[in-house]
Amino acid sequence: xxxxxxxxxxxxxxxxxxxxxxxxxxxxxxxxxxxxxxxxxxxxxxxxxxxxxxxxxxxxxxxxxxxxxxxxxxxxxxxxxxxxxxxxxxxxxxxxxxxxxxxxxxxxxxxxxxxxxxxxxxxxxxxxxxxxxxxxxxxxxxxxxxxxxxxxxxxxxxxxxxxxxxxxxxxxxxxxxxxxxxxxxxxxxxxxxxxxxxxxxxxxxxxxxxxxxxxxxxxxxxxxxxxxxxxxxxxxxxxxxxxxxxxxxxxxxxxxxxxxxxxxxxxxxxxxxx
Ligand code: KIV
Numbered sequence: 001x002x003x004x005x006x007x008x009x010x011x012x013x014x015x016x017x018x019x020x021x022x023x024x025x026x027x028x029x030x031x032x033x034x035x036x037x038x039x040x041x042x043x044x045x046x047x048x049x050x051x052x053x054x055x056x057x058x059x060x061x062x063x064x065x066x067x068x069x070x071x072x073x074x075x076x077x078x079x080x081x082x083x084x085x086x087x088x089x090x091x092x093x094x095x096x097x098x099x100x101x102x103x104x105x106x107x108x109x110x111x112x113x114x115x116x117x118x119x120x121x122x123x124x125x126x127x128x129x130x131x132x133x134x135x136x137x138x139x140x141x142x143x144x145x146x147x148x149x150x151x152x153x154x155x156x157x158x159x160x161x162x163x164x165x166x167x168x169x170x171x172x173x174x175x176x177x178x179x180x181x182x183x184x185x186x187x188x189x190x191x192x193x194x195x196x197x198x199x200x201x202x203x204x205x206x207x208x209x210x211x212x213x214x215x216x217x218x219x220x221x222x223x224x225x226x227x228x229x230x231x232x233x234x235x236x237x238x239x240x241x242x243x244x245x246x247x248x249x250x251x252x253x254x255x256x257x258x259x260x261x262x263x264x265x266x267x268x269x270x271x272x273x274x
Contacts, residue, residue: 010043010084012116012138012182018043019204024183024216026206027224030055030072032079034221039080044206046118046218047073049088049148053230054222061147064090066104073112085114086140091148094119098131105137118185120146122172126179133180141176144169144210145188156233158209160193173197173205185218186210188235209235 018024026044029035030051038045051072052064066089073087087108094101105117116138119125129139144159153159160166170193173184185206186194194211207214219236222228226241256262265271 009082009115012084015044015084016182016203019202019215021215023214024204024206026216026218028054028218028220028222029076029080030221032075035076035079038221039083042083043216044218045076045080045083045085047076047085047087047112047114048118048220049090050220052090054220054228060150062091062150064088066090066093066107070108070111073108073114077113084116085112086116086118087112087114088118094128095121095125098128101128102132102135102137105132105139109137116140116182118142120148121176122169123175126175129176129179129181139176139181140183140185140206141172141181142185142187143172143176143189144186144194147187156188156231158188158190160190166190166193166196169193170197170200173201177201177203186214188233209233 015024024043025041026046027038027042028048028050029038029045030047035045047069049061049064049069051068052058052061056068058064069087069090073085077085089101089105089108093104101119108114108117118140119129120142122141122143125141129141132139145156146153147156150156160169169189173186176184181203183204183206184201185208186197188209191211194205194207195213198205198211198213198215204215206216206218208218220228223232223236224239226238226243253262
């Protein structure tokens with residue numbers, strides 16, 4: 001008899017049921033080794049389109065393609081077994097029509113095996129979210145600061161700074177919830193606004209630069225590890241500083257290669273031991 005223990009993946013229904021309960025732990029993951037490390041720790045692994053900036057060195061997320069998201073999404077799904085994997089839909093892949101959104105989201109789900117997709121948008125996307133949810137595609141909505149709209153909003157700046165903006169974000173949260181989103185990511189939003197909308201909608205909110213009153217928190221893993229410092233928003237907390245470790249390891253390797261002390265006999269085939 002096999003002694004293998006199969007751990008059931010966390011589903012979008014499980015996530016939804018965590019509203020108001022133990023906070024949800026979410027980190028981004030883009031690659032197999034990071035997904036393997038984070039899977040036992042996280043409720044959700046988010047394959048964010050931030051990978052355009054973090055992995056591909058782009059200035060914004062606008063150049064990310066569907067194929068990039070599918071390749072990284074599939075790697076993360078293959079390398080995890082417990083966390084609920086959510087894949088971001090890139091700019092231009094869902095805004096044109098609900099049919100375009102369905103076609104591309106279905107492709108992402110079929111080709112990666114992920115549990116859900118994330119779309120940036122509020123009231124303007126409610127009809128699309130309903131169309132997708134009614135057809136079996138679980139959607140996480142992303143409101144507040146929407147990086148794919150960076151040019152329209154004039155840069156990466158916190159949202160909800162005045163009454164009109166605050167009411168617009170709260171209306172977005174209500175609209176995407178009513179449309180069937182199973183969770184709402186709230187980015188770069190003034191704390192009282194994020195707190196208020198978390199209290200008024202019935203699905204979990206996941207905050208980044210939002211509020212501790214959100215039902216969970218997400219950070220970009222490269223920020224957490226101190227690997228990405230092109231741009232460090234106020235809301236980032238660095239839990240480790242891996243850059244000096246990587247530099248030191250590479251420098252030691254370079255020194256040993258130049259001194260011909262690497263490879264040693266233990267790394268070679270058929271080399272006599274001294
Ligand atoms: O693309 C991303 O990584 C995101 C962040 C807000 C976590 O959406």
